[in-house]
Amino acid sequence: MTADHRLPLPKDIGTVIIGGGIVGMCLAWFLAEEGAEVAVLDDGRHAGTIANAGGLHVQMQSRFMRLYPEMVPGFEQTLPFYPRAVEHWRRIAVRLDEDIELAVTGGLMVAESREQYDFLAAKCRRERQLGLEVDMLDRSALERVAPYLGPTIVGAELCPTEGKINPLLANQAVRRQALALGVVHRTETRVTGLVRSAAGFAIDTTAGSILAGRVVIAAGAGAGALSALLGRPMPVRAEPLHMNITEATQPFIKHMVQHADRQITLKQLAAGQVVIGGGWPATLVGPDAHPTVEIESLIGSLSLAQHVVPQIGALRLIRTWAGVNTSVDGRPVVGDVAGIPGLFFAIPGDAGYTLGPLTARLVADAMLGRAPEMSITDYSADRFG
């Protein structure tokens, strides 16, 4: 029961999970509670899990639709994952030893013009066809549910199943569950070599070598390089992003708020701080570097936040940071791989923190020989050839 990187690695173990983000740690927990011997290896370089904003997303994010229009069919296909993913967070939250501030208080995507409102109305119609619970609110309806919005907002799409969570609490609580079940967690341990042989997987790391019967690649943006080691390269993009948090104030923002056409996502934590992001860029100079903040993103995101919610203008910024998001093709990569027995992928799609526990559950069930609660056949790494 330890996460100390100074301890030696076991020589061999049943399952190695590469990547100790929300997916890797949930998966380790779910496998260990079924009696599996699991080691999680993590190099601690850049993870979405330690940098994310804790938004529980369900409706399609206009940011992704604008940035990657070619991926919209993929987003639509994976839409059913999101309400289930929030449900999974609810399920695990009650099993954790600490309140993780999970609140399903709804999400608003706001419009400032007729054109933006019409875009949202069309999105809303399509999402309803695909089974999502969403509604359009005009300004007078918005006044009643979100009086904190600025005067330029003309309407919004409301998704009542969206919400928020405090990732700082959730990450530690999930990790404690895994460690309590005997999971070996090695930090500052980078996997540099991965070879499949008749005996299993020979894994080289910066802390020594280890043999494993099964390997799960849950390495976020590192999954591209790892999959290439096994001759199955995947088109994984590292997307460096900017975040801010204000000082605490009295609760006044109930929803997670996004914009139909501009880069903003904001929400208020239970302790009163407002978390402001929305996909503003950060800088990543190379795969081994840490991401750094850009002043333009800081100014741009804060100006926009106070435009959408004017009361934010009175709050002081207490911290700003950069993190690395993972983007593949808008869809998760989960399950086993043809021709490499014992290898599994566990990479969530967009809004990967929302999808984390569900992704882990689906992969755990596949590894345990159970039918996953949703079909994962369309999400195999085999689609990359």
Ligand SMILES: Cc1cc2nc3c(=O)[nH]c(=O)nc-3n(C[C@H](O)[C@H](O)[C@H](O)COP(=O)(O)OP(=O)(O)OC[C@H]3O[C@@H](n4cnc5c(N)ncnc54)[C@H](O)[C@@H]3O)c2cc1C
């Ligand atoms: C700024 C920001 C805000 C975000 N906000 C939200 C949000 O509000 N809601 C939401 O749903 N999602 C959000 N996301 C996305 C979300 O955080 C990620 O999709 C999610 O955390 C991915 O989890 P993961 O476990 O798959 O991967 P990660 O958390 O990225 O973890 C992967 C781990 O693998 C390790 N690794 C990689 N290669 C190797 C290797 N060779 N050897 C050993 N270890 C390795 C990495 O160091 C890392 O620790 C945000 C992301 C960012 C960057």
